[in-house]
Amino acid sequence: MKGTLLWASAAAVAAVVAVASETTSFAAKAAPVAEAKAMKYSPMIFGHFLEHFDTQVYGGIFEPGSPLSDGDGFRKDVIEALREIKCPIVRWPGGCFVSDYHWKYGVGPEREPMWNKAWAVEDPNTFGTDEYVKWCRKVGCEPYICTNAGTGDEEEMSDWVEYCNLSVGKWGRTRKANGYEKPHDVLYWSVGNENWGRHEIGAKTVEQWGPLVRESAKMMRGTDRRIKLFAAATPDERWTLPLLHAAGYLLDYVSVHGYYVWGNSNPYLTCMMRTQRPEADILRTIGILEKAGFGGGKIGIAFDEWNLRGWYHPGLGQYKRGAVMDYAARRQNDVASIYTMADALFAACFLNTCLRHCDIVKMANFSPAVNTRGAIFAHPKGIVKRTSYHVFWMYTHLLEPNVVPVSLDCGELSDGKAKVPVLDAALTVSDDGRRRVLAVVNKSPDNAVSLDVSSLTPAASLRATVLDGDSPDAYNDIGAENRVVPRQATLAATGGKVSLAPHSLHCIMLE
C-alpha cells in the first residue's frame, strides 16, 4: 500500500509525506502553502469528567480512612496520577446524576443523604461542592460545574454560582460560614446535561430549552459576569438551532457528548471503524453554529463527555414498571480486559480530531476520569493506569502548543463492512516554529506502515515515543500495571521512510 500525507509547516512550507504498506497504492497530493497557518490549541481538550455516583467519587477519588488518602479523604495516588497528566479541568457532578441533584444538601456541617433518581442510588452527600473544589485545587485543575436543569430551576443554578463565587448574599455568606472564607472562583458552568434526551430526568422539549437556558444564563451571569457558560446541545439542528436562536448570545460553548460503541465485547477492528465519527459530530455541530451566526469560534464546542465506550449500566434511563437497575452488572465496567489498545488509539484519534479543529473545539472531557470507563482504575490497594491514560500523558508532555494543518492520504483499514484511513495524524509546532511533533496513529492490528517523512525532515533517524503494547488487545491490570506503557524509540528514516508499528501511537520529534 502506498499513499501520501500532505501537510504544511509553521514556516508555510508545503510538503509531501508518503505512506506505504503492503496492499494498496495512493496518489500524492500537495497542500496549498497559503493554508498552512499554525494555530494555538486549547489545552482544555485534555480535560476529564467525574460523575458523582458509584465508585467514581466514593472509593475512587474520595476514600476517607484509606491509608492511601490524605487528611481530606482524597486518594493521593489518584491526585498524583491526574497531576502527572496535567489534567486541566474536571467537569462534575454529572452527567445524568445532576438532573435531580440538589447541591444545597451537599454543603455545610449537616449532610443529608439523598436518593438520586437518575442512578437509583442513595448519595451520602459527604462529598459536595466544597470538597470538589478543594480536590480540583489539589489536582491543579479548573472546576467545571454542570448544573441541574432537569428538576432544578434558574434560581437553584444561580444560587450555586453565588455560593461558589460571591462573598455577599445569602449563599455567598453561607459558604463563608461553612469555613470557606475565600470564594471558590468556579469559572466554568454548564446549564444542564443531555436535557434533549428522554433518558434524562426532567428532559425538556425543544420549545422549553432555549428560554430556560436564556433565563438561567441571565441569572448566572447576573451573579458573576466572569463565568463561561455552556448549554446542553447535540449535533442535531432540530435541538441546537432553536437553542442558539434563543440563548446563543449568552453562551461561550455548546456542550456535546459522544460514545461510539456499546456493550463490553467490541472487537478491536469494530472500535477502529468508529474513529472518524467524532469528526462527523464536530462537523455537524460546526454547521449548526455557522447557520445560527455563531461560527468562526464565536461559540466553541465543548465535547464535555466522550469515550470510545458507552458506560455499561443496564437499567439506566429505563423507567418502565418492572425495569430494574442491574447494580451488579455495573461492576463489569471495571473488568480490566475491556480497556485495550483500541481505547488508547481511539482516544488518540479523538484528540487528533480536536487538534485539527482547534479553532472551534475548545474543550473535551474524557468520560470519566476514574473507574467505570475511566483512564484510571482506583482499587483499595492502588491504581491501574489504563491504556488511554498513557495517551493523555504523551499528548500533555510531548506535543507542541500549536497545530498546523495536516492532510493525510493513506491506505484504508476495513472490518469487512466499513473502512477508515489506516493512519490518523496531527502535527504540532512550537511557538518559535523550530520544534515539530507529529502524533500519528497506525490503526492496523497487524501491519506496520512505512511513512515517508523526507519532506518533513532530512534526519536519518528520529526520536519517538511509542505506545503499542504486545497485542491490539493488550491491557493493564492489577499485577500487570505496565504491560502497555510508552516506550522510547529511535526510528531509522531509511530513504526518508520510518516504520510505524502495528496498533500504535507514535509521537515523532521532527526537529
Ligand code: AHR
Ligand atoms: O453513561 C454515563 C452517562 O452517559 C452520563 O451520565 C450521561 O451524561 C451520558 O448519557
